[in-house]
Each structure stands twice: as C-alpha cells, then as structure tokens.
Amino acid sequence: xxxxxxAFARQNQPRFLDELKALLRIPSISTLPEHKGDCRRAAESxxxxxxxxxxxxxxxxEGAGHPLVYADWLHAxxxxxxxxxxxxxxxxxxxxEEWVTPPFEPTExxxxxxxxxxxxxxxxxxxxxxALDSLLASGRALPVNVRVLYEGEEEVGGEAIASYxxxxxxxxxxxxxxVSDTEMFAPGLPTLCVGLRGMIYTEIEVRGARTDLHSGVxxxxxxxxxxxxxxxxxxxxxxxxxxxxxxxxxxxxxxSPEELAAWRSLPFDEEQYRTAEVGAKQLVGEASYxxxxxxxxxxxxxxxxxxxxxxxxxxxxxxPAKAVAKVSMRLVPGMAPAKTxxxxxxxxxxxxxxxxQVEVRxxxxxDPCIVPVDNPYxxxxxxxxxxxxxxxxxxxxxxxxxxxxxxxxRHLGLPSVMMGFGLPDxxxxxxxxxxxxxxxxxxxxxxxxxxxxxxx
Ligand code: BES
Ligand code: MN
Ligand code: MN
Numbered sequence: 245x246x247x248x249x250x251a252f253a254r255q256n257q258p259r260f261l262d263e264l265k266a267l268l269r270i271p272s273i274s275t276l277p278e279h280k281g282d283c284r285r286a287a288e289s290x291x292x293x294x295x296x297x298x299x300x301x302x303x304x305x306e307g308a309g310h311p312l313v314y315a316d317w318l319h320a321x322x323x324x325x326x327x328x329x330x331x332x333x334x335x336x337x338x339x340x341e342e343w344v345t346p347p348f349e350p351t352e353x354x355x356x357x358x359x360x361x362x363x364x365x366x367x368x369x370x371x372x373x374x375a376l377d378s379l380l381a382s383g384r385a386l387p388v389n390v391r392v393l394y395e396g397e398e399e400v401g402g403e404a405i406a407s408y409x410x411x412x413x414x415x416x417x418x419x420x421x422x423v424s425d426t427e428m429f430a431p432g433l434p435t436l437c438v439g440l441r442g443m444i445y446t447e448i449e450v451r452g453a454r455t456d457l458h459s460g461v462x463x464x465x466x467x468x469x470x471x472x473x474x475x476x477x478x479x480x481x482x483x484x485x486x487x488x489x490x491x492x493x494x495x496x497x498x499x500s501p502e503e504l505a506a507w508r509s510l511p512f513d514e515e516q517y518r519t520a521e522v523g524a525k526q527l528v529g530e531a532s533y534x535x536x537x538x539x540x541x542x543x544x545x546x547x548x549x550x551x552x553x554x555x556x557x558x559x560x561x562x563x564p565a566k567a568v569a570k571v572s573m574r575l576v577p578g579m580a581p582a583k584t585x586x587x588x589x590x591x592x593x594x595x596x597x598x599x600x601q602v603e604v605r606x607x608x609x610x611d612p613c614i615v616p617v618d619n620p621y622x623x624x625x626x627x628x629x630x631x632x633x634x635x636x637x638x639x640x641x642x643x644x645x646x647x648x649x650x651x652x653x654r655h656l657g658l659p660s661v662m663m664g665f666g667l668p669d670x671x672x673x674x675x676x677x678x679x680x681x682x683x684x685x686x687x688x689x690x691x692x693x694x695x696x697x698x699x700x
Pocket of ligand 1: 364365398399400401402425426427437443609610642643644645646647672
C-alpha cells in the first residue's frame with residue numbers, strides 16, 4: 245500500500261532532522277532547578293510546532309512543575325482516537341568530560357545523532373510529531389482522531405501528569421495510547437514492549453553526632469553517619485543479588501511459560517551483552533534466572549549516590565554528622581509501591597545501628613505494568629511494523645519504568661501500544677547518548693503506517 249504521507253516524510257527528512265536538532269539544543273533537564281526555563285522553552289517549541297502543522301486546541305497545561313503539552317485533531321468521524329505520549333524532559337548530562345561532542349550540540353557521527361535526549365525521548369517525540377506533520381501536510385487530514393500529551397517530568401517521576409490523568413479530564417478521552425519511549429530488541433528488529441518494571445525511589449538519611457566532629461578527638465566514641473549508612477546498605481542485598489527485606493518477594497506474578505519460551509527464542513548473546521553493553525568482567529544477580537528474566541521480570545535494588553561528607557581533594561579528618569543514600573527498587577507485577585516502601589522502611593529502621601537516627605523518605609513511585617496484547621491496535625501495530633521493517637514483530641518487556649502507562653490503564657482504561665525506536669546501545673541516561681538516524685526516519689514512517697492501519 246502506498247502512502248503519500250510516507251513519500252512526504254522521505255522528501256522532508258533533512259528538515260525533520262534539523263527540527264529534531266533544534267529541540268535537542270534546549271537543555272530541558274527536569275531535575276535541575278536552573279533548567280526550569282529550558283523545560284518551558286522545550287514545551288513551547290513543541291506546542292508552536294503542533295499548532296503550525298494544523299493541530300487544534302493547543303495549550304500548555306500548568307501544574308506545580310514543568311508544563312504538559314496538549315493538542316488534538318478530532319475530525320476523523322467514526323474512527324478511533326489515539327492518545328500520543330512522549331516526554332520532552334531529559335536526564336542530566338554529567339559526567340560532561342566523557343562526551344565526545346557536547347551533550348546539547350547535536351552531532352551526526354557514523355549514522356547516529358549524538359545528544360542528551362536524542363533517543364530518550366526527543367527523537368521519539370519528534371517521530372510522532374513529524375508523522376502527524378507528514379499526514380496533515382500531504383492529505384490535510386489524519387486517518388484517526390489524535391490527542392497529543394507530552395510531559396516534562398517523566399525523568400523525575402511524572403507526578404504532574406499522574407494527577408492530571410487521575411482527574412480523568414474529557415481532553416484525554418481515547419481508545420488507546422501510543423507510547424514512544426522504549427527500545428527495539430536489536431537493530432532492524434521491530435519490537436513492541438508489553439511490560440515495564442515499576443519503581444520506588446527513596447532516600448535514607450542517617451544522623452549521628454550533633455555536628456561534624458574531629459575524628460581524632462572523638463573517633464572511637466562518636467557514631468559515624470557514613471559507616472552506619474554503609475552498614476545499613478550492606479544489609480539490603482546479599483552477594484547473590486537476593487534482597488533481604490522480609491516479605492519483599494511475596495505475591496510476585498512470574499511470566500507465563502509461553503512468555504518465557506518466547507524470550508528464549510530472542511536473539512540474545514549474553515557474552516556480547518556483558519562485554520559491549522555492560523562492559524564489566526562478570527554479570528551479577530540471581531543465578532537461577534536468565535539475564536532477560538533478571539532485568540525484565542525480577543525486582544531489584546540499587547544505590548545511586550551517597551552525597552555528603554568530605555569529598556574534596558586531599559584529606560580532612562572529620563566524623564560526618566550526616567549521611568544520605570539515594571536508593572531505588574524496581575518492582576514487577578504483583579508488587580505494589582506503597583506496600584514495598586512500608587516493608588523497606590520498617591526493615592531499615594529495624595537494622596539501624598546503635599547511636600544514629602534514621603529517616604527513610606519516599607521521592608516517587610511508579611507501578612509495574614503489563615499491557616494487553618489481545619486488541620486490534622496491537623494487530624495494527626504489527627502490520628505497520630511489517631510494512632516498514634519487513635519483519636515480524638517481537639514482543640519484549642523492559643526493565644525501565646514509564647509510570648504513566650499504568651495511569652493510562654487504571655484511570656482512563658486505555659491499552660498502551662509501546663512502539664519504540666531506541667537501540668540497546670543508545671547510552672540512555674549516560675554520556676554519548678545517541679539516536680540511530682535510520683530509526684528516526686523509519687520511526688516516522690512506522691507511526692504514519694500505524695495510524696493508517698489503526699483506522700482500518
Ligand atoms: N524511556 C525510559 C524508560 C525505558 C528505557 C523504557 C528503556 C524502556 C526501555 C524512561 O525515560 C526512564 O528512564 N524512566 C525512568 C523512570 C523513573 C525516573 C520514574 C527510569 O526507568 O529510571
Ligand atoms: Mn524515556
Ligand atoms: Mn529516561
């Protein structure tokens with residue numbers, strides 16, 4: 245089947261690439277207060293572009309944090325309505341010295357576009373936007389009704405969009421969601437993601453003495469907040485990757501034998517994964533589960549940073565009064581963020597060493613999710629992907645989290661189609677993030693074809 249929108253997209257690819265680069269130049273880092281204005285600029289530029297293309301009712305939805313971007317086009321009478329989702333915020337770019345070219349100066353190198361946010365998620369947001377642009381410019385109409393909802397706080401937990409969705413606004417009435425924020429299992433292999441891990445992100449704060457103390461004068465008698473914190477952290481997980489919080493694993497729903505069998509037939513090379521992707525001398529974790537099970541269907545716990553104490557050059561002999569650790573847990577189906585947090589908090593308080601006070605704080609949560617595959621939109625997606633990529637679609641899960649997918653299902657009853665175009669070596673959240681240029685071009689075509697197939 246020929247599509248004039250696909251032809252338009254091919255002709256306009258150089259312009260589409262320039263427009264993606266312009267968005268990537270805006271350092272919309274949602275977690276850093278000094279980039280608040282940049283987040284707004286990114287939202288405004290997307291809004292202006294959607295309006296220019298002919299999308300209607302375009303507006304920013306304001307909340308406590310960074311704005312949501314909304315627009316719609318609802319003239320496909322009798323056709324389904326899709327809610328398009330992506331995020332314009334990005335992770336911090338540090339460590340800066342490890343970038344080959346600066347994170348906010350998008351640069352093409354051997355078939356890739358390097359920049360913070362290239363794959364996660366501006367390249368994928370723009371794949372949606374440019375698909376709409378191509379459909380509207382070539383045919384002055386869309387094959388289905390479309391609502392667009394882009395957020396600027398996905399990387400910090402998405403509280404604003406969660407409460408907006410929970411209020412069930414009429415603006416979000418739709419039949420399904422297209423979420424463009426995931427990866428393909430391998431280059432050239434069309435992929436739909438059907439499950440995500442949830443998470444709880446926490447801080448443990450330990451306080452010992454009333455103030456920092458001379459470590460010679462008081463060492464041996466005064467509690468050391470860092471040592472106490474290290475003792476707590478060491479009791480959270482054992483050497484075999486087993487989490488030691490009592491009750492933590494209760495209620496977990498394992499993948500079905502059919503799903504596990506499908507995972508075994510995916511083209512996965514553990515040695516290649518260990519050397520090229522992870523780059524460590526050995527993989528760790530629960531030995532009785534495969535790597536895909538460990539990262540997709542088992543919960544885990546990680547420590548992200550321990551700010552505080554003396555970290556300057558040279559030596560300072562001090563007993564720090566306070567220490568903090570940032571700790572998160574990834575959750576799988578059958579686990580609930582509130583319950584997991586309560587078990588964890590109780591356990592940390594119980595194992596706290598003598599002489600210190602411990603506070604356990606919850607920063608944000610997201611539910612794990614499995615999306616239904618027995619709906620016509622998944623079928624339409626696999627037809628579209630076959631046309632564009634010439635191959636059958638593989639169904640995978642991902643170990644990452646996109647909290648909004650659970651909210652779409654719970655509050656709006658929407659099934660999500662998670663069709664993503666990132667690649668396993670895109671360096672998400674890391675230095676030298678990239679987006680494969682071919683995936684940008686074919687991502688646009690995939691979204692065009694998907695919307696066309698979804699209207700049949
Ligand atoms: N797009 C990612 C999640 C992802 C990555 C899904 C790879 C599938 C494949 C998303 O932007 C992300 O990083 N989410 C955070 C969520 C958190 C801060 C609530 C994550 O997973 O750490
Ligand atoms: Mn993302
Ligand atoms: Mn991310």
